[in-house]
Amino acid sequence: MNETERTALSAFLASAAGASRATILDLKLLSGGAVQENWRLDIDFADGPFAGAHALVLRCDSPTAGVAISHGRAEEFVLLKAVFAVGVTVPEPLWLCTDRSVIGRPFFAMRRISGTAAGHVLVKDDGFRGDRVALAERLGAELARIHSIRPPRADLPFLPEPEGVPAQVTIAAHRAFLDRHHTPYPALEWGLRWLERHAPPRGEVTLCHRDFRTGNYMADAAGLTGILDWEFAGWSDPMEDIGWFCARCWRFGRNDREAGGIGARSDFYRGYEEVSGRPIDTGIIRYWEVMAHVTWAIVAIQQAERHLSGAEESLLLALTGHIVPELEWEILRMTETD
């Protein structure tokens, strides 16, 4: 950011924080992507309710992002507000700026959290994420709080209306993708047919994170510090999130710990049930674990396509395509008998 932008930024934040003056102590680009940018910001407010130094992160739409996602940060901010309000552990969202005259694009400020999100680190047997049983239980409790948000919500109009049976809606979307993709995937068709035959009827529809798994939360030695990556959130069957979290493909090699590679299912379920006040129908979780494998396979194909199409040369994206056969294998194994 240039001097003009920094000045405009500190003026905006001072006004938002009710301070007469804000001093930027440090401002560094953390990561830049095609859709968004994260800036590490240390700022000092001279007075007002936020007087003193604060460790923040600015989330901005990428400078090259088109008009199509111009509401990206604004929507994410509202979503974070909604889940923060019901006690979900997320970086506290503070101020949203949609005025492009400040730094040229929309952004919001949130508190900075510490720890690591790296799945292969979190599943290791060291003190990195605190006590495993406590973490699994805590994550169950967090998920139940997310699921306490029900439609309709006037503050979340950008989430598509929850119409139809959630499982069937997802199956139809996956089939539509496979029909327009250049390569057919018969093993995934097998899985989708199984999912269609076993689809649970529409029950209660809630806010779902839809990517709630090890790798998408941050933890430090004391435990959970925040749930991240809300871009797929939407209305769906809450059991979808539980299946996604427990699915074998998200255990980072620790298959013995069926809850996200970090804990026992019983720990995770207990935390969920204590907050939701309702027992989990464990019979239906297998269904959503099959769905998790099929959905992750479709997403992996889409990620690999970004590399294959030449849109974004990336070894990571290229290798993501080679995860698909393992997911197919697991789908066939899980759907063998019925």
Added chain:
Amino acid sequence: MRERPDPLDLVVAVRNVLKAKILPAVDPSLKMDVLMAMNALAIAERQISAGAAPLEAERASLEALLGAPADDPVAANRALSARLRQGDGDPGKPDRAALRAHLEAVARARLAESNPRALGKAAG
């Protein structure tokens, strides 16, 4: 004649250099990139070694299942997909066992190239 070493030899040689010399010496921030590069070369190595045999086996199996030539793998797999989607692989259907056997054989061959370690893991 083509000059040797052939592609398989070259890929193996590069992977060995990465493993023996580059990986131990590289800055920790680049370690993940080197590991990804080694993994990509290992996949290439297995695909080159396997040659056309898995594709030929898939074609023969598709022809038996579909009762038609399967020279175009995309078209044949689309036809197979359509049959699975309409329920030909459902429990009680006459072709269920044959369809299932085909899918397992193809999945095993694909996994043997992409990530053979998972074959052992999935069995356990």
